[in-house]
Amino acid sequence: MKKNAKEKQKRLHELIPAGGHTYSKGDDQFPEIAPGLMAKAKGAYCWDADGNKFLDYGMGLRSVAIGHANDEINEAVCKQISLGTNYTRPSVLELNLAEILVDLLPSVDMVKFAKNGSDVTSAAIRLARAYTGKKYIAVCAEHPFYSFNDWFIGSTACNSGIPDEVSSLTVKFNYNNIQSVEDLFAKYPNQIAAFILKPVKNVAPEMFGDKNFLQKLKELCDKNGALLILDEMISGFRFDLKGAQNIYNVEPHLSTFGKATANGFSFAFIGGKREIMELGGIHHNKPRVFLLSGTHGAESTGLMAAIKNIEIFKRDNVVKHHWDYGKKFKDGMNAIAKQKGIDKQFAITGFDCSPTIEARNLKGEIDLALLTLFSQEMIRNNVLIPWIAFSQSHSDLELDITLDAAEKALGIYKNALEDGVEKFLVGTAVKPVFRKFN
Numbered sequence: 559m560k561k562n563a564k565e566k567q568k569r570l571h572e573l574i575p576a577g578g579h580t581y582s583k584g585d586d587q588f589p590e591i592a593p594g595l596m597a598k599a600k601g602a603y604c605w606d607a608d609g610n611k612f613l614d615y616g617m618g619l620r621s622v623a624i625g626h627a628n629d630e631i632n633e634a635v636c637k638q639i640s641l642g643t644n645y646t647r648p649s650v651l652e653l654n655l656a657e658i659l660v661d662l663l664p665s666v667d668m669v670k671f672a673k674n675g676s677d678v679t680s681a682a683i684r685l686a687r688a689y690t691g692k693k694y695i696a697v698c699a700e701h702p703f704y705s706f707n708d709w710f711i712g713s714t715a716c717n718s719g720i721p722d723e724v725s726s727l728t729v730k731f732n733y734n735n736i737q738s739v740e741d742l743f744a745k746y747p748n749q750i751a752a753f754i755l756k757p758v759k760n761v762a763p764e765m766f767g768d769k770n771f772l773q774k775l776k777e778l779c780d781k782n783g784a785l786l787i788l789d790e791m792i793s794g795f796r797f798d799l800k801g802a803q804n805i806y807n808v809e810p811h812l813s814t815f816g817k818a819t820a821n822g823f824s825f826a827f828i829g830g831k832r833e834i835m836e837l838g839g840i841h842h843n844k845p846r847v848f849l850l851s852g853t854h855g856a857e858s859t860g861l862m863a864a865i866k867n868i869e870i871f872k873r874d875n876v877v878k879h880h881w882d883y884g885k886k887f888k889d890g891m892n893a894i895a896k897q898k899g900i901d902k903q904f905a906i907t908g909f910d911c912s913p914t915i916e917a918r919n920l921k922g923e924i925d926l927a928l929l930t931l932f933s934q935e936m937i938r939n940n941v942l943i944p945w946i947a948f949s950q951s952h953s954d955l956e957l958d959i960t961l962d963a964a965e966k967a968l969g970i971y972k973n974a975l976e977d978g979v980e981k982f983l984v985g986t987a988v989k990p991v992f993r994k995f996n
């Protein structure tokens with residue numbers, strides 16, 4: 559990084575707490591040598607403020623699934639901008655997008671739009687409490703994030719500013735562990751409003767008799783008067799255009815989507831069963847639920863981007879592209895690790911469409927310093943890969959660039975396993991986002 563960019567990065571921290579607007583973009587989440595300030599992005603690439611070009615696997619925190627600054631989407635959005643971005647009454651665009659989403663998702667009778675995933679998961683929680691009249695919320699312990707709002711952040715180590723009375727209402731269960739679900743229903747009888755989880759992360763739902771974990775969880779929710787909320791923020795559009803709920807054949811009461819739905823534009827939505835969603839409406843006699851209401855909730859750029867994005871996903875079978883590219887990516891990376899004899903210490907795991915980087919030390923433990931070293935060495939070879947998000951713009955050329963970079967990066971990684979990571983790592987290792995102190 560040039561001096562000028564370093565100074566700008568420092569200034570950012572003087573003006574903005576944490577030096578940015580998403581904790582996972584923070585300096586503590588990247589190697590010291592990572593680009594500090596970005597200037598532009600196109601397709602599968604991004605450029606920092608010094609003009610250095612990187613192949614990107616961060617893809618705007620996984621929100622960009624077609625490619626950065628896609629011409630087709632941007633043209634549709636620009637045309638929409640010329641027609642105005644915010645009106646005094648609901649727009650035709652809102653109706654059109656609602657029709658598309660309800661048509662796409664069998665579990666969804668009604669939708670409500672927002673600009674952030676956190677807003678729609680929080681709306682789902684409020685709705686679940688109102689619908690069931692119960693107060694506890696059960697979150698899946700293995701899934702790290704659902705919302706920046708108190709109901710969830712209060713359950714993390716970074717809970718400063720949130721009263722215990724609020725935190726104590728969020729309890730935890732374990733993925734693929736039906737006993738942990740039954741234990742919660744036994745401990746809080748008739749008091750749990752909802753179970754919220756990602757339908758899938760790195761492992762598939764296990765079978766319990768003739769039902770998989772998600773179907774069994776839905777059955778237990780129905781039996782105990784709780785709602786099942788599937789948070790498809792990451793799985794949505796990446797595992798399947800209809801969400802992972804389509805793959806695992808489960809109909810949640812409520813679903814939340816965001817990220818890959820609008821190619822990096824700001825759009826998220828909650829969808830679900832009519833009798834639940836309708837509580838947020840103005841044509842019933844029950845107590846009113848203030849579901850979601852924002853000046854910018856239906857601002858038109860995000861809506862038009864979502865419409866065009868869905869059109870391209872359907873036309874080009876983008877989901878298949880992600881799975882196919884991911885398989886080649888995983889196989890290629892893991893073959894390099896094997897050839898270097900470090901496949902027990904480095905692996906790309908999880909599902910082809912949304913894999914994970916696993917860095918382990920010689921004791922077999924997950925090691926954040928080694929993970930940081932891998933990321934650092936990939937950056938030295940102009941690949942920005944803090945996690946793995948694919949786009950339609952990642953093609954065979956990008957795969958070759960990635961594998962060439964990994965060949966070099968994993969060479970250093972092997973040396974670090976032998977001689978100590980501290981000899982190779984510049985600065986400190988990345989830290990968990992949810993920690994009590996800096």
Ligand SMILES: Cc1ncc(COP(=O)(O)O)c(C=O)c1O
Binds near residue numbers: 679704706817
């Ligand atoms: C599973 C999950 N839910 C909710 C959110 C919150 O979405 P947003 O960052 O758009 O508020 C995220 C963001 O990373 C997420 O990964």
